[in-house]
Amino acid sequence: MKKITKTLVTTLAFYLSFSGVAQARSITSISPPTGPGQGDVLCTQVQTPVNTPFPNNDNSTAASQNQILNFPGLSCTPKTFQAIAPIDTQLFVEPSGGTTEYFFTETAVNNTNSTWNGFNFKIGLGVNDNFGPPELILVPTGTVIPDFDFNGSSSDPQPTSSKFTQLLQDGSFNIEWSGGSVAPGESVDFTFSVDVGDNLNANNSSGSFTIRELPIAESIPEPAFTSGFLALLGVLGSSLALKHKNKMNQG
Template sequence: MKKISKTLVTTLAFYLCFGGAAQARSITSISPPTGPGQGDIFCTQVQTPVNTPFPNNNNSTAASQNQILNFPGLSCTPKTFQAIAPIDTQLFVEPSGGTTEYFFTETAVNNTNSTWNGFSFKIGFGVNDNFGPPELILVPYGFAIPDFDFNGSSSDPQPTSSKFTQLLQDGSFNLQWSGGSVAPGESVDFTFSVDAPDDLDGNDFSSSFTIRELPSAKPVPEPTTINGVLIILGILSSRLALKHKMKVAITEQR
């Protein structure tokens, strides 16, 4: 099991002990994305402000959705992957008095040498080596954390992908896409909804959360493996040619 760093544990402990007496959160801003998936791409350190015209709009209709378009926003949009590795984006929240729902749109670009056969989104806390998913965090009674909203309600928009057709609903904190492919140089569009929920008993769990994204790809055969296959095919071809020549020679002698 993955261990949570001391930094993350300390941060969570701070939130639990000194969180305000609010009963909910809404998203206020988005940090620039970070992580090994970006390779050598530098994202300018520009916070993207988030407008929330409809606070506490849980299970909202399309007409009353808070929208975060072109996620993550002002810095490194569209999100470009140069390696099959995670990219983390931190979102900051503040009390709002109820559960607030957001509708996201995003484009991810495949700038790797591999064809993607899947793509995952995961909600957690912290970034890079300090990232911890909710299933590894013991959340006390009375606390709630943001989650992906795909409960099948007729009023809630369901997650979509322009390249993948199959979605594994692995709990409320994970979206796992498959059933498609994104070749190098291509891009894929996603939409999804996130709820920033109420806490019970007037608790406020954290001042931020993270959306981690990670493409998956089939392993590319090593050059030595390819060369080995070519050698075997060459030997088989030579043997077949030799057998054919011997058969022709015997026929001519007769």
């Protein structure tokens, strides 16, 4: 399995110290989603508790998966997008003693006026204007950010989508779906796995992480013949108006 304790050649540094004691984390609760993608929808402000029957279950089989079904949970499920903009969901964690893996299911509803031809998931810290992807933020030495888990061992479930067929892992902490469409009024189902990995030297400075979601809207250029036809109508209209004005002046 791809481990998330890799070094990023960016401002985020993961320092591996073998003299320290590794501390992993497990998810304890999920906050209500927030962000401009929700439009004027007000989500119930209630935390969703997370049950973790199999802590430290890295490389788990289906029989030993921690499941987070109908993400985000008690508040604003399914997740409805009123605008082509992000929705952030914050998950809180606590030390547990090893890498803990979670299997998520989710439904996203397209309540915008645009057809989606893709969908992006990103893991970072903070929400809304304070959200930052790991490669662009500074965290204390020894902090490990949870990461999406796929293309790993054969026992790990691969991400799925009910509408999209192509999955791109665009570097760490980011996956993007394409190869399909979700029309206004339709919904799309997703499944994915997240590893909540070891912090080092008993460092639990990051007590939460965020999953940011953003639909990708289809851009349809205006056909050339349509714009040309409209321009021709405008010219003809101006010409007729001018002729009518001259006729009136002559009369």
